[in-house]
Amino acid sequence: MGCGYSLPDRDSRQLGRPNSENGGGQDAKNLRVKLVLLGDSGVGKSCIVLRFVRGQFDPTSKVTVGASFLSQTIALQDSTTVKFEIWDTAGQERYAALAPLYYRGAAVAVIVYDITSPESFSKAQYWVKELQKHGSPDIVMALVGNKADLHEKREVAVQDGMDYAEKNGMFFIETSAKTADNINELFEEIAKRLPRPVIT
């Protein structure tokens, strides 16, 4: 099934989207940030990214590049910009051992689970532990409980996600790629938490 189509329109708050492609330069005002997505297959990673990057849940729109690497720039209030370069990873078990190749050098890890699936929550915890052991020490981690629109099927309590995140010093949010709920907030919050290069 697709990501669904009965969607409220995109962000009410307009985010600035300067599309300067020359992301190579890393200066204090324009950050380029590698963000890696981790989590079980089917939890909604691709839908979250599409929602954030294209403002839509509908994957049928015409695009020129693949959906496994996407980038999106957001402008913050202090007139700095953050360009997220989003690295999707294959969620199937047999590729788990390859994950270090992807999260190496990442500034941000977004670990996603599905609130209707306790297994996916366990898997998320596995990734948190793995990153604590092998990720770069100053990586910003976010724990995301997706499919928050499916209240009636919820199996992971909000409090459980929150507690786990707090214990592990992570940022926590519940999102719905379907309704767009909290998607932009997720990325804005991450942007705020990024260590800023010192202006010299």
Added chain:
Amino acid sequence: MEGSTSRSTSFHGFLHRMRHPSSIDLVRAIKSFIVSFSFYQPKPENDGKRVQDFFLSMEVAIRNHPLWETATEEDIDCAMEGLEKYIMTKLFSRTFTTSLEDSKIDQEISEKISLLQTFLKPEHLDIQPVLHNEASWLLAEKELQKMNAFKAPQEKLSSIMNCCRVINNLLLNAAMSEHVPAGADDFLPVLIYVTIKANPPNLHSNLKFIKLYRRQTKLISEAEYYFTNLVSSKTFITDLNAKSLSMDETKFEECMQAAKLAKKVTNELHSTSQMKQQEKNESNFSNKMHNKLDARVFHVLQQGSNYPYMEAKSKDLAMEDVEILLHQYKDLVVKYTILCKAINCLSVSEKEPLLLQLKMQGVDTHTNDQTNSHRDISQ
């Protein structure tokens, strides 16, 4: 990613500017850098660092050079691309697969792939049926196979990008018809499958070369992502075992075993026929070969086995033939045993038509199909 035309024009533009009299100092720096390389033994990690440092210092020099005074960022980038291509083409033999260890890894991967090729199906990697598209796969394979033919890191990298682009197009078309978002879950298995089908020459060495010598400011973002996926594909293949696939583990082992044996037989046949050819040319067995052949022998000869004694009579043999005959006898027994084992590794449905055919050709193979005792022998 630039197309090949803009790349080649940027390269010619670079050469053109380098011929300008005022570039003399740049040319001198480049030449002395290249020469300095021949003074040392290859040492990949050091060499990579030296080349990258040189790129950076040259970028500064170019930015400050009168010829590039009014240059845009894009012009500078073109010059740097030209420089990378020039330097790495000159230093290619000095920097590509410099250690025995690297070529051993290349060979091992390639051999493993050639075994996997004999039985691996898209289903074993859970590639969705909507992504089964021989035409796209073939196109992607072709792109990947080009990588080894280029010398410049940028060109090798763009072979990878082109391959990934073909796969992405396939994924996007499927996503549009199926209304599912295509992500890494679909991308990576297809890339692995394409890598196995393509068996790109010197896979490990090419990846290492790109990593070390592609300008660091260019191996970022999307290029770095797709590059990493190929590294990931290589790693998956290298570590691939019975547990890595959607396939019965015993079946996997059997297939690998059968592929290994089949390969060994082909190699042996190949080397013996070469050896025999040589022997035949060297010595004068010909007078021993005039006897009439019975149909079975003739058939074997027609099949291409090259055993000169097949036509000999005992009275034709001389003492010096004994050694050769003994050698050939041993050789045959080894091959025959391997062949029997290989046949025994096949499933019943695969084995039956083969045995039938052999029987029709009058070849008697002692395969144990009734009992399962072949498992002990083949261990």
